[in-house]
Amino acid sequence: ILGEAGLTIPIVYAGNRSCQDEISQIFRKYGLNGWICDNVMPKLNQLKINSARDVIKNIFLNNIVSAKGIKKIEAEISGVLLxxxxxxxxxxxxxxxxxxxxxxxxxxxxxxxxxxxxxxxxxxxxxxxxxxxxxxxxxxxxxxxxxxxxxxxxxxxxxxxxxxxxxxxxxxxxxxxxxxxxxxxxxxxxxxxxxxxxxxxxxxxxxxxxxxxxxxxxxxxxxxxxxxxxxxxxxxxxxxxxxxxxxxxxxxxxxxxxxxxxxxxxxxxxxxxxxxxxxxxxxxxxxxxxxxxxxxxxxxxxxxxxxxxxxxxxxxx
Incomplete structure (x- = not known):
């Protein structure tokens, strides 16, 4: 459904590992801006959010803040951009x-x-x-x-x-x-x-x-x-x-x-x-x-x- 909708926004998949290959194929098929990370709930009532948090942080840095010239700064510094x-x-x-x-x-x-x-x-x-x-x-x-x-x-x-x-x-x-x-x-x-x-x-x-x-x-x-x-x-x-x-x-x-x-x-x-x-x-x-x-x-x-x-x-x- 998301693929056929022609969305250009980032899409993050943080579900079951067994579906990751299929999800990756869908991302490629429709040319989606797709990201895959670890399952945020690998066990019932247990959250594992670090992988998803890192992916979302990268999306933020790679897309949203580029409009404010952060990319230019990133090219000039060697330290962490966060x-x-x-x-x-x-x-x-x-x-x-x-x-x-x-x-x-x-x-x-x-x-x-x-x-x-x-x-x-x-x-x-x-x-x-x-x-x-x-x-x-x-x-x-x-x-x-x-x-x-x-x-x-x-x-x-x-x-x-x-x-x-x-x-x-x-x-x-x-x-x-x-x-x-x-x-x-x-x-x-x-x-x-x-x-x-x-x-x-x-x-x-x-x-x-x-x-x-x-x-x-x-x-x-x-x-x-x-x-x-x-x-x-x-x-x-x-x-x-x-x-x-x-x-x-x-x-x-x-x-x-x-x-x-x-x-x-x-x-x-x-x-x-x-x-x-x-x-x-x-x-x-x-x-x-x-x-x-x-x-x-x-x-x-x-x-x-x-x-x-x-x-x-x-x-x-």
């Missing part, structure tokens, strides 16, 4: 796991709020911690990243507005903030930076909303089931209650003197009791905005990259 989110994920994984004799921080959550998206990274097993708890659905990867394209400080400000109820907006009005007007203004003036304490405060409120909503979509949930044998718990997604550190990056977090207020929005919330959020983490900040650079450096010098991160990414006082 999308920023992939570099941040690699840095976060290194910071969590450590390297050889240089210890890591353990399980972490990383929050990156930008103008267009809010990215959440969790480097943690996420396995059920509560007795009588069972995992429902797919086991999620140890290093997980989610991207919320409708939650951003400027370009995606209207996406935030669409996710807020009338009751939410009324609560902000009672606090003296016309949030609807503020979000609409920021969506039209994407280059604007806060110039007054009041504007900084409003940006902080928007950042808090992005953090809370994005983390709700990222974190796992627990459902209580009553059976004749007693109470059972079914977990969907990752349990992040015991995560050691929550790390912040992105402009609104780095440049706000009260950045901890934004990061606190990912911790356990009694209003959302089913969400398995961190209960007592420490908060850290990527003060120098180095995570993506350290992800690149880690390809050749992982121990140096790790030491730099441990020195420059510090606790928020």
């Amino acid at each position: 999308p920023t989110p992939a570099a941040v994920l690699k840095a976060a994984e290194l910071l969590s796991k450590g390297y050889l004799h240089e210890s890591g921080l353990g399980e972490i959550v990383l929050l990156d709020i930008g103008g267009a998206t809010t990215d959440v990274y969790s480097i943690a097993s996420g396995h059920p911690l509560r007795p009588n708890a069972f995992l429902r659905g797919l086991e999620e990867p140890f290093a997980k990243r989610t991207v919320e394209g409708d939650l951003g400080m400027r370009f995606s400000a209207l996406g935030i507005l669409k996710n807020l109820s009338e009751e939410d907006l009324q609560l902000y009005l009672e606090q003296g903030i016309d949030l609807a007007a503020e979000l609409e203004y920021r969506s039209r003036n994407v280059s604007d930076l806060p110039k007054s304490p009041r504007e900084v405060e409003i940006d902080r409120v928007i950042g808090e909303i992005c953090a809370d909503m994005a983390f709700s979509r990222h974190v796992g949930t627990m459902e209580t089931i009553y059976t004749p044998l007693g109470v059972m718990y079914y977990q969907t997604g990752k349990d992040l209650t015991n995560v050691h550190y929550v790390i912040g990056t992105g402009g609104v977090i780095i440049y706000d003197e009260h950045s901890k207020d934004i990061l606190k929005k990912v911790v356990f919330n009694p209003a959302k009791p089913l969400e398995l959020r961190p209960k007592d983490p420490l908060f850290m900040l990527d003060y120098d905005y180095i995570l993506s650079a350290m992800g690149l450096l880690s390809f050749d010098h992982p121990e140096i990259a790790l030491r730099i991160m441990k020195k420059r990414i510090g606790l928020i006082k």
Whole structure:
């Protein structure tokens, strides 16, 4: 069907290995831009995503970014060319796991709020911690990243507005903030930076909303089931209650003197009791905005990259 449709977009096959030869023949027959990678689910409820992730990264670099002149840069450099989110994920994984004799921080959550998206990274097993708890659905990867394209400080400000109820907006009005007007203004003036304490405060409120909503979509949930044998718990997604550190990056977090207020929005919330959020983490900040650079450096010098991160990414006082 895809072949007869005459599609020119990349098509990735990540299914059963036994079908790969047949799929490859179909790609050649119809002249499709086809890519084949390992099965993303080789066993029931077990994900194996690295091969597919690498293929998609190559497609991104080979096609999408060429329109921005990246190909010209690639021809002039000898180092690694990597999308920023992939570099941040690699840095976060290194910071969590450590390297050889240089210890890591353990399980972490990383929050990156930008103008267009809010990215959440969790480097943690996420396995059920509560007795009588069972995992429902797919086991999620140890290093997980989610991207919320409708939650951003400027370009995606209207996406935030669409996710807020009338009751939410009324609560902000009672606090003296016309949030609807503020979000609409920021969506039209994407280059604007806060110039007054009041504007900084409003940006902080928007950042808090992005953090809370994005983390709700990222974190796992627990459902209580009553059976004749007693109470059972079914977990969907990752349990992040015991995560050691929550790390912040992105402009609104780095440049706000009260950045901890934004990061606190990912911790356990009694209003959302089913969400398995961190209960007592420490908060850290990527003060120098180095995570993506350290992800690149880690390809050749992982121990140096790790030491730099441990020195420059510090606790928020």
